[in-house]
Amino acid sequence: MTWVYSERFWLSLRAAICLGVILFLISPMVIVVIISFSSAPFLTFPPPGLSLQWYRKLSSSSVWLDAIATSATIMLPSALIATAAGTAAAVGLARGRIPGAALIASLIMAPMIVPVIITAAGMLGVFRSWGLQGTRLGLIFAHTTLAIPYVVFTVLAAMRLVDDQLESAALTLGATRWRAFWRVTFPLILPAMLSGMLFAMVISFDELVVSIFLSSPTVRPVTVQMWSDVRGDVDPTIAAIGALLLAFSVGALGLETVLNRQRARPVVAAAAEGTLPQGVAP
Amino acid sequence: MTQGLLHLNEVSKAFGTIIAVDRICFSLAEGEFLSLLGPSGSGKTTTLQMIAGLTHPTSGEIRLAGRPIGPLPPYKRDIGMVFQNYALFPHLTVARNIAFPLEMRHMRRAEILRRVEAVLRLVDLSGYGDRYPRQLSGGQQQRVALARAIVFEPKLLLMDEPLGALDKKLREQMQLEIKHLHKRLGVSIIYVTHDQDEALVMSNRIGVFNRGRLEQIGTVEQLYEQPMTRFVAEFVGESNMVSGAVREAANGRCTLETADGPLRGRARQAFTIGSAALISVRPERVRLEPEAGAAGDRDQIQGHICEVIYMGRLRKYVIDTAGGQKLVVARQAAGVEAKPFSVGDAVVATFAADDAVVLEDTR
Numbered sequence: 001m002t003w004v005y006s007e008r009f010w011l012s013l014r015a016a017i018c019l020g021v022i023l024f025l026i027s028p029m030v031i032v033v034i035i036s037f038s039s040a041p042f043l044t045f046p047p048p049g050l051s052l053q054w055y056r057k058l059s060s061s062s063v064w065l066d067a068i069a070t071s072a073t074i075m076l077p078s079a080l081i082a083t084a085a086g087t088a089a090a091v092g093l094a095r096g097r098i099p100g101a102a103l104i105a106s107l108i109m110a111p112m113i114v115p116v117i118i119t120a121a122g123m124l125g126v127f128r129s130w131g132l133q134g135t136r137l138g139l140i141f142a143h144t145t146l147a148i149p150y151v152v153f154t155v156l157a158a159m160r161l162v163d164d165q166l167e168s169a170a171l172t173l174g175a176t177r178w179r180a181f182w183r184v185t186f187p188l189i190l191p192a193m194l195s196g197m198l199f200a201m202v203i204s205f206d207e208l209v210v211s212i213f214l215s216s217p218t219v220r221p222v223t224v225q226m227w228s229d230v231r232g233d234v235d236p237t238i239a240a241i242g243a244l245l246l247a248f249s250v251g252a253l254g255l256e257t258v259l260n261r262q263r264a265r266p267v268v269a270a271a272a273e274g275t276l277p278q279g280v281a282p
Numbered sequence: 283m284t285q286g287l288l289h290l291n292e293v294s295k296a297f298g299t300i301i302a303v304d305r306i307c308f309s310l311a312e313g314e315f316l317s318l319l320g321p322s323g324s325g326k327t328t329t330l331q332m333i334a335g336l337t338h339p340t341s342g343e344i345r346l347a348g349r350p351i352g353p354l355p356p357y358k359r360d361i362g363m364v365f366q367n368y369a370l371f372p373h374l375t376v377a378r379n380i381a382f383p384l385e386m387r388h389m390r391r392a393e394i395l396r397r398v399e400a401v402l403r404l405v406d407l408s409g410y411g412d413r414y415p416r417q418l419s420g421g422q423q424q425r426v427a428l429a430r431a432i433v434f435e436p437k438l439l440l441m442d443e444p445l446g447a448l449d450k451k452l453r454e455q456m457q458l459e460i461k462h463l464h465k466r467l468g469v470s471i472i473y474v475t476h477d478q479d480e481a482l483v484m485s486n487r488i489g490v491f492n493r494g495r496l497e498q499i500g501t502v503e504q505l506y507e508q509p510m511t512r513f514v515a516e517f518v519g520e521s522n523m524v525s526g527a528v529r530e531a532a533n534g535r536c537t538l539e540t541a542d543g544p545l546r547g548r549a550r551q552a553f554t555i556g557s558a559a560l561i562s563v564r565p566e567r568v569r570l571e572p573e574a575g576a577a578g579d580r581d582q583i584q585g586h587i588c589e590v591i592y593m594g595r596l597r598k599y600v601i602d603t604a605g606g607q608k609l610v611v612a613r614q615a616a617g618v619e620a621k622p623f624s625v626g627d628a629v630v631a632t633f634a635a636d637d638a639v640v641l642e643d644t645r
Binding site for chain 2: 163165166168169170171172173174175176179183184187188
C-alpha cells in the first residue's frame with residue numbers, strides 16, 4: 001500500500017474532488033446556456049440540435065422586453081441611490097465620531113442577515129399602507145435597501161485603507177473639508193464605490209423574493225416573469241433569458257474584479273513599505 | 283529673531299477626563315527653530331495639532347502674528363505641516379501633490395508650474411515630478427512632503443516626527459538638510475521629536491514635554507546646565523541623582539544632607555530647610571580619584587567600582603557609593619589612560635558645587 005504515501009496520489013485525489021465540486025456548481029448554469037440554444041420546443045437535455053429561435057422569440061416578445069425594461073429601470077436608480085447612500089454611511093462610520101456607530105453599522109448590515117422572506121413580508125405590509133406596493137418606486141426602494149449593505153461593506157473596507165492623515169494634510173494645505181473629501185478621499189474610494197455599485201446592480205437584477213411580494217401585473221421584473229413562467233408551460237425562452245441574466249452577472253463581477261485589482265495596487269505598495277496600518281487585512 | 287510670531291497662552295486640551303496638554307505657554311520668534319521634545323504621549327503632537335487647527339484647545343489662546351487663531355479653520359491658517367508618515371496623496375504625482383496647496387489658493391497655472399519646479403529643485407528632486415509617491419524611497423517621500431508644506435510659503439512650518447520612519451544614516455542627513463533649508467528660507471519651524479540628539483542638532487531652543495506639561499523651554503545649553511526639574515535633567519543628557527534633605531540654602535547655593543554626607547550644588551529655586559531635594563550631576567563632571575585626599579573645594583563621595591563600560595571614546599564607570607547610591611561617571615578615553623580603574627577598586631568621586639544642580643524631589 002505504498003500508494004498511500006505517494007504525494008502524487010493525494011494531489012490527484014484533491015484535483016478530482018475539486019473538479020467534482022466545480023462541475024456540480026457550474027453544470028446547472030452551463031446546461032441552461034446550452035438549452036437556450038436548443039432546437040427543441042421544450043426543455044430537454046442534451047438538445048437534439050442548435051438554433052437561435054428562443055433568442056429570436058425573446059427579442060420579439062413584448063412580455064419579456066417589458067420585463068427586461070422594468071428590471072433595468074428598477075436596477076439603475078436603486079444602484080445609484082444605494083451607492084450614494086452607502087458611501088455616505090461608510091464615510092460617516094469610518095471617520096465620524098458617531099455615538100452608537102457599531103449599532104448603526106449592524107442595522108445597516110441587517111438585510112444581509114435577516115432572511116429575505118421576512119424582509120419581503122415586512123416590506124409588503126409597510127409598502128401597502130404607503131401605497132408603494134406594486135409600484136416601480138416601491139421596488140426601487142426595496143432593492144436599494146437590499147443593496148446598501150454591499151456598498152457600505154466595500155466602501156468601508158476601502159476607507160479603512162485610506163490614511164485619515166491624508167485629509168488632515170489636505171486641510172493644512174488649504175482645502176476645506178468638502179474639497180478635501182472630493183480631491184483626496186473620493187478618488188481613493190472611487191474604485192470601491194464602483195465595485196459596490198456593480199454589486200448593487202447584480203443584486204437588484206437577480207432579486208426574486210422581495211420582487212414577488214412587491215410586483216404587480218403591470219410592474220413585473222424579469223425574475224418574477226421567469227418565476228411565473230416556470231410554473232406554467234415551459235419552453236427554452238426561459239433558458240435564453242436565464243443565459244442573459246447569467247451573462248450580465250458574470251460581466252458585472254468580472255468588471256468588479258478588474259476594479260478590485262486596480263484598487264489593490266496602492267495597498268500593495270503601502271504594504272511593501274510597511275506603512276500599512278495595523279489590523280488591516282488587504 | 284525679531285518679534286514673536288506665535289504665542290501660546292495657557293493652552294490646554296482634555297480628551298474626556300484625560301488632560302493631554304496642560305496649560306502650555308510659550309512664544310516662538312520669527313525665524314526660530316523650536317523643538318518640542320518628550321516621550322510619546324507627553325502632549326507634544328497634540329500641541330502641534332492645536333497650532334495647525336486640526337484639534338481645538340479646551341481652553342487657552344493661540345495667537346499667530348498677533349491675531350488669535352482659535353476660530354480659524356486649518357485651511358485659513360497658512361501653516362505648513364509635515365506629517366509623521368508623510369501623508370502624500372497616493373493618487374497624485376509628486377508634482378500634483380506639491381501643486382495641491384497652490385491649486386487650493388487658485389493660483390495661475392503658469393505660476394503653479396514655476397513654483398513646483400523651483401521647490402523640486404530646492405529639495406533636490408528635479409525630474410521626479412511625474413512619479414507617484416509609491417515609486418519613491420522613504421527619504422524622497424519625506425522631501426516631497428517637505429516641498430508640499432513650504433511651496434505656499436507659510437510663515438510657520440510644523441513638523442511631527444518627520445524623520446521617525448527613516449534609518450539612522452538617512453535621518454542624520456535629512457536633519458542637516460532641514461537645518462539648511464531653515465536657514466535659507468527663514469521660515470519658523472516647530473519640530474516635534476522624541477529623539478534628544480535630533481533636537482540638540484537642529485534647534486535654537488527646545489521645549490521639554492512631560493505628561494502634558496511643558497517642563498522647561500530654553501536653549502540647549504540652558505537645558506543641560508540649568509535643568510529646572512528632575513525630568514529635564516534626566517531626559518536631556520544623562521544625570522546622576524542623589525537624594526537628600528536641604529540643610530542650608532543661601533545665595534543660589536544649597537547644601538543637601540545625603541546618605542553620602544553633605545553635598546553642595548547650585549539652586550535656582552528657594553528651598554525650605556529640611557525639605558526633600560535632589561542633587562543632579564552630569565557623569566562627565568564627576569572626577570574619580572584612587573583615594574581621598576586634598577580635593578580642594580570639591581565634594582567627595584566614597585565608593586567602589588561595580589561596573590566598567592568601555593564605549594570607545596569614553597569609559598563609563600558605575601560606582602556603588604558608601605551611602606548605597608549608584609553613580610555613573612564618564613571619563614574621556616582620548617589619551618591613553620595610565621591606569622584605568624577596574625571592578626572592585628575603591629574610589630573617591632568628586633565634583634564641584636558649580637557642576638551640580640539642586641532640584642525639587644518630585645515623583
